[in-house]
Amino acid sequence: MTNKLLRVFAFVTVMALVLAGCGSSSDGSGGVKTIHIYQFKVEILQPLNEMKAEYEKTHPGIKLDIQSVGGGSDYGSALKAKFASGDQPDIFTNEGYADRDTWFEYMEDLSDQPWVKNLDEFAKEPMTVNGKLYGQPMNLEGFGIIYNKDLFQKAGITQLPRTLNELEETAKKLKAAGITPFANGFAEYWILGNHLANIPFAQQKDPAQFIAGLNDETSKIPGNPVFEKWVDLLDLMLKYGNANPLTTDYNSQVTMFANGQAAMMHHGNWTQPQIDGINPDLNLGILPAPIDNDPSSADKIAVGVAANWVVNKNSPVKEEAKEFLNWLATSDAGKKYVTEKFKFVPAFKNMQADEKVTGDLGMVVSQHAKEGKIWTWNFPRFPKGYNHDISSSMQAYIAGEINKEEMLTEFQEEWENLSYR
Known part of the structure; x- marks a missing residue:
């Protein structure tokens, strides 16, 4: 084949490929x-x-x-x-x-x-x-203290707790009835570093401003009264919770609760499918998570996107x-x-949320969202990796390796080390 014919052949081939490409989308399926x-x-x-x-x-x-x-x-x-x-x-x-x-x-x-x-x-x-x-x-998802209504009734609990003291009285009644009050899955970083840690951030007077203050060093966690009181809630959950919470993972925690081995757990409506898979007949509700004895915030749960x-x-x-x-x-x-x-x-x-598929928990979240009775989600504002770091500090506190002041000091130091300001 001559050079001229080779050039003609090459040109025709290229044009054929170009024309083949015209009218085709990126997946090659004709528009x-x-x-x-x-x-x-x-x-x-x-x-x-x-x-x-x-x-x-x-x-x-x-x-x-x-x-x-x-x-x-x-x-x-x-x-x-x-x-x-x-x-x-x-x-x-x-x-x-x-x-x-x-x-x-x-x-x-x-x-x-x-x-x-x-x-x-x-x-x-x-x-x-x-x-x-x-x-x-x-x-939307929401979380607070999920509770088993039937176990509450079995323990003679007729009034839902609105304060920290009332929550402890509820726990005492459950324990007296032979029921473990709390199922705690503290082997999971996100149960601690996302959802439990959200409580003291959400209950600041202005959560966004408080977080901005952590970034520009005008806010401090040690000595903050909301964080101080929040540790009292954590202590109560530990005092009236299952044995070995640091080796209890999410699946074990939810299974324990769904089987009626505990009456409460701090979680959200994402647990409904697993609960239903174990025990679809449970009657469930979500309580706010009180950190003190002020009942004014007792109608809010954390709801976010x-x-x-x-x-x-x-x-x-x-x-x-x-x-x-x-x-x-x-x-x-x-x-x-x-x-x-x-x-x-x-x-x-x-x-409209479908009650048949979202279950009791989804309907509680939907109702709180409609009524505006919500605490904000603040862990998405954390510096990347902060939830992992503070969960490690919380686990050390739960294990008795550090005290409350040391834990909150670590919270502050970990923010300063990771802050994306």
């Missing part, structure tokens, strides 16, 4: 656009796949590629690895506050989306910067991604997935 979704709620993997099939059926030309990383895997590290490799998702999940700040440069402003007007106001805060909203809340959907502003299909989130939050089919299939407590005024 079909793919929305790549990366998220960490592995518990909704099956209904997400059902939703994918329905959405693709009703939206010709759109494919959903859903990848779920969570459970025992580190979602944050996996997400960073994807971005570092250039394999950026179009939609991903974000916890808000510090996590929002970490990924802010990639986030699309969603303030003008139709679903925003239906959001509960407090649910906007974790993803709001300078008045603009950068995420759609996936769901567990995760948010965000749109990658650099995505080539970001308009399609926004349309998907709008469908999820406003269409009848989308709302059905959120409330019935995902079994979420929604953060939207135009959705």
